[in-house]
Amino acid sequence: MPAASREEAVQDEVSRPETSRSEVGDIGQAARQSAIVELLKVAPVAEELARRFAEAGYRLYLVGGSVRDALLGRLSGDLDFTTDARPPQVRQLLEDWAETVWDTGIEFGTLGAYRRGTTVEITTFRADSYDRVSRNPEVVFGDSIDDDLLRRDFTVNAMAVELPRRSFVDPYDGLTSVVDRKLDTPATPQESFADDPLRMLRAARFVSQLGFEPAARVVEAMREMAAQLERVTPERIQLELSKLLCGRHPRRGVELLVDTGLAEYMLPELPAMRLEIDEHHQHKDVYRHSLVVLEQAVDLERAAASDEEPEPEPDLVLRMAALLHDIGKPATRRFESGGGVSFHHHEVVGAKMARKRLRALRYPKDVISDVSNLVYLHLRFHGYGDGQWTDSAVRRYVTDAGHLLPRLHKLVRADCTTRNRRKANALRRSYDDLEARIARIAEEEDLARVRPDLDGNEIMRLLGIAPGPIVGQAWRHLKDVRLDRGPMEHDEAVAELYRWARDQGIDVTESE
Template sequence: MAHLSDSSFPDTPLPDVIPRLGALFEAAGFELSLVGGPVRDLFLGRVSPDLDFTTNARPDDIIKVVRGWCDTYWEIGREFGTIGMRKDGFQIEITTYRADAYDPDSRKPAVAFGERLEDDLFRRDFTMNAMALRLPQMELVDPFGGVRDLHAGQVRTPGAPSTSFSDDPLRMMRAARFASQLNVALAPEVFEAMKDMAERITIISAERVRDELVKLINGKAPADGIDLLVESGLADYVLPEVSALKLEIDEHHRHKDVYQHSLTVLRQACDQETGADGPVPGPDFVLRFAALMHDVGKPATRRFESTGSVSFLHHDVVGAKLAAKRMKALRFDNDTIKAVARLVELHMRFYGYGDAGWSDSAVRRYVNDAGPLLERLHRLTRSDVTTRNRRKAERLAFAYDDLEQRIAKLAEQEELASIRPDLDGSQIMALLGIGPGPVVGRAYRFLLEERMENGPADPQEAEAKLRTWWQDQPESSQAAAED
């Protein structure tokens, strides 16, 4: 491990790979600096396994320097001046100094290489990310006060925030992410620029917005980041369904603040995640995003009843559709969309269990409908309890404990996670003397329903049920007539 010589730095040990790489570039006649997040992280007492460097060497020169030294390298980002590599377990990216030019109406910068480290730092998003460690001298380069802002706990931009956000509007979302992850505040001028320029986020591709949103949701304090998106107006364009949760509170306070409730559910869902060896290791985007979106159907379904109460009938079903629609617009993959939407749809299923109780068949359906999402559904349902009424909270917790115990008991008896009919498709066709077709599907669903309702049956009992069912089917009469 090397140590930093600059007195401005904390006494943080550095992996030897950093000074060794610096010495290689110096010997080849090029500048090299550790830059951005890895430098910021040194002040936070940590060393990232992902190391970013910047240099005046061009991509071809970078390859000449590192070839034979690194374990492997790749050129995927070559057109942007970036060469990636791996060395001693570290993921490394080295990028030529950039002096990008932005078209105000374009989603992407016109890549232009620069000549000076200071110019490269000026084009970066925030002052805390615009610091560099010049190698191999270990000299801190901080022209825009990144250390000052880190100590002050503020997110600032190297230049005017309006210029920075105009260059790359995604930086507005990134500002909210950094503020929430590092538990720091946005400088007043940064927040004002976000509010003034929120609409400009619409020129950013859905894929880039999605990736930044995932990073925010999977971060240390996602509810705080979402709150910044909503308060700045960015969520009006990125997650309008969440902004819409800020329902006007009626003068009689007949319903709770749905928006603040949703942020609380998100926080509690994060707390429900398990370690790496548990059933829902965190951060779990599906659980967290479902927690945020679970009530987005309420604005569209809110009704004030004659009794003075307020209802949100079927908000779970409506919310599932809204969540899926938003995720499709953000170009999420189908599996993630289906998982989040299913959790939103199922999040109300438990309520009523504590009052009326469920039959074994109802418990089976709950498990079957949740499928592989059951562990997440457990955690979402528990997170959805935000009442300040201690008795009510304890009653709901007790009821859900009871439900989980019943699920575990039935699972031991019946293998609930893989419920199937007592006869498979081949057995159905052989027993009824029919070939493949829709009738087999109907028979399969009938037997599955019987399995759900009454539990497992022995083969003879299942065959008898199937024959009785078959007698009432029109195809049975037709087959008898043909015989």
């Protein structure tokens, strides 16, 4: 079968909205064959490895997300295996085969290796038990592939393909879950989530990444056990939240977090936005408005696709800023006479709240800074009106945004969710005009590198002063003047420096 036809067949099989039980057998057989076709893409490495294990008397299975992704036609170069061999035997089999071997996960029975562009992780069968206080299991090695698959998070990740035989192992009906696009657990959800509460976040993440629907019993267990998320470290929560936001359907994942109560334990600012009426868009509460802004930001991200980058990388900073841009509204809500509602300075309060929450989730400093600055700046454009800004105001907008300007463009455009077509078109035209003015001024003045017309060394020489706070104050004053007036001639900049110095009571002699 040609490659294109295979891909169409796989997509047809796993994306049907409804599948009768009588059809599952035929679809399952075709899907299994399609999965094997996907596996052939990495067969040279995978089968070499499998033959080594078989010759040594051990069994090797491609397992978990690798099999799921093969069924979905999206297999990557990172493969997960499980085996009945114990870690010392696995190491021995890898050492003279792989280009690189690492054992950072060996206490959990996992070794990693790299060969010819493919990364593999091999874990000995597990039959762990959990104390259900922490997330740390008591590692127990098992002897059965079925028992190993039972301890996995979801049925779509509880399938295996034995290599080199290429036999499909699916004791918990994961293939049907893939075909039906359902997310369920091999054991009961309560058992699974009690063992590892992080799995509840993984459920929301898979909803975002794969577009699957969680089974009713999974959603119910998430509601019952949301408080168990307190057992999970902020770093792990941060990782899952980032993956969720970078999925293809981030709104669905966020809605699941909020609807099940999980958001209360990781991002409580989100549910706090519900029912807070937005003064510009009174047909939506702030929470629903923020979800729409998130979706529209993702659409703008994808609209930037090009021949060189047909599938742009998800922009975590933009998506996080879109989700959090209005979190300051509940704290700043005021009811005005006449029935209106205002949220004065919600961007200032929201920026502080975003910074505090992202710090608590242990995000890197650059992500915290970028997201909070976008939240702070997202409302600035609404003073632009019909183009009343001076060139000085445009320069300040660009300078304050700095490297975030392309993201700020997308965020401001995404923030327009009004159903009033005339108003939406007017906002769009205004922002088109602002971008055109930015481009014109940038051409004339190189806005990306706005600096004072005199540097620190020249300021010290002209004023006859040593390094210290006065130099910085003078530099900032000259930068403000530069933003207001645009570029100045050297003599004009020197005269401005002397004028400022005299106003500050600094004794200077104009000797230029």
